[in-house]
Amino acid sequence: MKAIAVRPPNKNSVHLAELPMPTLDMVPNGHGVLAKVLKVGVDATDREINEGLYGNPPDGSDFLVIGHEIFAQVVEVGPLVKRVQPGDLVACTVRRPGGSIYDQIGRNDITSEEVYYERGINLRHGYLTEYFVDEQRYFVKIPKGLSHLGVLAEPASVVAKGIEQAYLAQQRLQIWEPQRAFVLGAGQIGLLAAMMLRLRGLEVFTFAYTKAEGNLKAEIAEQYGSHYISTQEKSPADVAKEVGRPDVIFEATGRSEHAFGAMSYLGLNGALIWSSVTGSNTEVTVPGDKINLEWVLGNKLLVGTVNGNWRHFEIGISDLALGEQMFPGVTEQILTHPVDGLENFQQMMELLESGKCLKVFVNVADEE
Numbered sequence: 276m277k278a279i280a281v282r283p284p285n286k287n288s289v290h291l292a293e294l295p296m297p298t299l300d301m302v303p304n305g306h307g308v309l310a311k312v313l314k315v316g317v318d319a320t321d322r323e324i325n326e327g328l329y330g331n332p333p334d335g336s337d338f339l340v341i342g343h344e345i346f347a348q349v350v351e352v353g354p355l356v357k358r359v360q361p362g363d364l365v366a367c368t369v370r371r372p373g374g375s376i377y378d379q380i381g382r383n384d385i386t387s388e389e390v391y392y393e394r395g396i397n398l399r400h401g402y403l404t405e406y407f408v409d410e411q412r413y414f415v416k417i418p419k420g421l422s423h424l425g426v427l428a429e430p431a432s433v434v435a436k437g438i439e440q441a442y443l444a445q446q447r448l449q450i451w452e453p454q455r456a457f458v459l460g461a462g463q464i465g466l467l468a469a470m471m472l473r474l475r476g477l478e479v480f481t482f483a484y485t486k487a488e489g490n491l492k493a494e495i496a497e498q499y500g501s502h503y504i505s506t507q508e509k510s511p512a513d514v515a516k517e518v519g520r521p522d523v524i525f526e527a528t529g530r531s532e533h534a535f536g537a538m539s540y541l542g543l544n545g546a547l548i549w550s551s552v553t554g555s556n557t558e559v560t561v562p563g564d565k566i567n568l569e570w571v572l573g574n575k576l577l578v579g580t581v582n583g584n585w586r587h588f589e590i591g592i593s594d595l596a597l598g599e600q601m602f603p604g605v606t607e608q609i610l611t612h613p614v615d616g617l618e619n620f621q622q623m624m625e626l627l628e629s630g631k632c633l634k635v636f637v638n639v640a641d642e643e
Contacts, residue, residue: 276293276294276295276296276404276406277291277292277293277294277404277405277617277618278291278292278294278340278400278403278404278617279292279340279341279342279403279404279617279620279623279637280292280339280341280403281324281325281330281338281339281341282337282338282339283324283327283329283330283331283339284330285327286325286326286327287325287326287327288325289325289341289620289624290338290620291617291618291620292338292340294340294400294404297309297407297408298408299351299352299353301408302353302408302410304353305354305355305356306353306355306356306410306411306412307352307353307411308351308352308353308356308359308408308409308410308411309349309352309406309407309408310347310348310349310350310365310367310406310407310408310409310414311347311348311349311350311405311640311643312345312346312347312402312404312405312406312407312639313346313347313348313364313425313638313639313640313641314345314346314425314426314636314637314638315342315344315345315346315401315402315403315426315636315637315639316342316344316346316427316429316430316463316634316635316636317342317344317403317623317627317635317636317637318344318463318627318635319627320396320552321341321342321343321395321627322624322627322628324339324341324396325624329396329397330396330397331397331398332398333398333400334398339395339401340395340400340401340402340403340404341395341396341401342395342401342402342403342404342637343369343393343394343396343402343429344402344426344429344430345366345367345402345426345429346364346365346366346417346422346425346428347364347366347367348363348364348365348642348643349361349362349363349364349365349414350406352411356411357411358411358412358414358416359411359416362643363416364417364418364419364422364642365414365415365416365417366414366415366417366425366428366429366432366588366592367394367402367407367409367413367415368383368384368413368415368432368582368583368584368585368588369393369394369396369429369582370384370386370391370392370393370394370584371383371393371399371413372392373386373388373390373391373392374388375387375388381412382584383582383584384436384581384582384583384587393582403617403620403637404617404639405617405639405640412585413585414585415428415585415589417592418592420596421592421595421596421599422642423607424595424599424606424607426610427463427467427606427609427610427634428588428591428592428595429583429588430463430464430467431471431588431591431592431594431595432583432588432590432591433464433580433581433582433583433587433591434464434467434468434471434550434580434591435471435583435587435588435591435594436580436581436582436583436584436587436590437468437525437548437550437578437579437580438468438471438472438475438525438548439587439590440548440578440580441523441548441578444546444576444578445544445576448544448574451544453522453523453545454477454478455479455480455518455519455520455521455522455523455542456472456477456478456479456480456521456522456523456525457482457515457521457523457524457525457537458472458479458480458482458501458524458525458527459524459525459526459527459528459537460482460483460526460527460528460529460533460551461481461482461483461485461492461493461495461496462492462527462529462633463609463633463634464550465481465525465527465528466492466495466496466499467609468525468527469481469499469501470594470598470602470605470606471594471598472523472525473499473500473501473601474594474598474601477523478502479499479501479502480502480504480511480514480518481493481496481501481503481504482505482506482511482514483503483505483506484505484506485505485507486505486507486508487503487504487505490503491608491633493505494608495608495609498602498605498608499602499605500602511524511536511537511540512536512539512540515540515542519542520540520541520542521540521541521542521545522542522544522545522546523545523546523547523548524537524541524546524548525548525550526547526548526549526550526551527550527551528551529551529552529553530551530557531551531553531557531559533551534551534553535559535561536559536561538561538570538575538577539561539562539565539566539569541573541575542573543573543574543575544573544574545573545575545576546577546578547575547576547577547578548578548579548580549577549578549579549580550580550581552581609633609634610634610636611632611633611634612626612632612633612634612635612636613635613636613638614626614635614636614637614638615637615638616638616639617637617639619637623635623637
């Protein structure tokens with residue numbers, strides 16, 4: 276069967292590879308699930324792996340199948356599988372366990388080991404292929420009525436995890452009722468963050484560089500009820516002076532200067548959530564003494580989010596469903612650039628490299 280793969284750390288090595296058809300016996304003890312790939316979302320992670328910035332193939336392979344944002348349909352299950360059945364629509368988590376105590380209790384997403392295993396990213400093949408087999412514990416069901424948004428399950432899980440982790444950590448304050456949130460960035464993560472924070476009753480301000488007029492990202496943000504602001508016109512720090520400092524900042528820019536800059540205008544007792552994974556060697560300068568003083572005296576919190584576990588997938592899928600009820604038809608507008616077929620991998624990569632696409636995804640097969 277076909278697969279889109281790279282040869283890290285070689286730059287621009289994306290190619291069409293061949294894999295053997297997977298079988299249920301690849302997972303021991305009857306817990307295997309065979310799934311047909313329907314759609315796979317791709318993002319900056321896939322582009323950066325193709326640029327040779329990170330990623331490693333599985334042991335015994337000279338290539339890595341990329342793609343970690345999966346929407347699939349179950350084809351066959353092992354005799355002890357209870358979580359899903361043939362015909363179910365599913366997403367699948369990304370990180371696989373190592374040997375730490377966190378991995379052993381099913382919290383692979385917060386492993387304490389330096390070496391990590393992620394499908395499509397590091398040491399495990401990804402989902403840009405025709406079929407795959409995995410253990411039932413990594414699958415999350417998606418309602419058929421939400422199939423048009425199924426490919427957003429993985430990014431939604433990342434946002435859900437960040438918000439959940441912030442709220443859990445803020446229990447230290449005993450009473451925390453955030454009212455205002457700034458979302459930095461209006462890519463898929465930023466827009467999903469705006470939607471999820473609106474669902475939780477916050478007033479949301481979404482910041483991105485592009486001006487609002489004729490801008491789809493601005494239209495989507497505003498349809499969620501968020502205030503869209505171009506940083507060409509006002510900085511987040513300026514808006515904080517006008518409306519008050521935010522209780523929550525969700526950073527999704529991919530730029531370290533914005534991630535660190537957010538520290539300077541977060542409100543007292545506030546939570547800053549970083550979702551960017553920056554792959555370059557950029558150095559930034561910040562007013563360290565001022566930030567240190569304000570953060571210590573102001574009881575501020577910083578938390579990072581990446582690679583949710585199955586529970587975060589369930590929260591994210593629930594939020595996608597509720598968002599569809601509260602803001603009908605809005606979230607689907609994020610899915611801007613479909614690519615039909617694995618054989619069109621060059622088109623997929625060109626769209627990613629253009630930097631002009633809100634969301635690129637590959638249509639691999641039709642739902643049965």
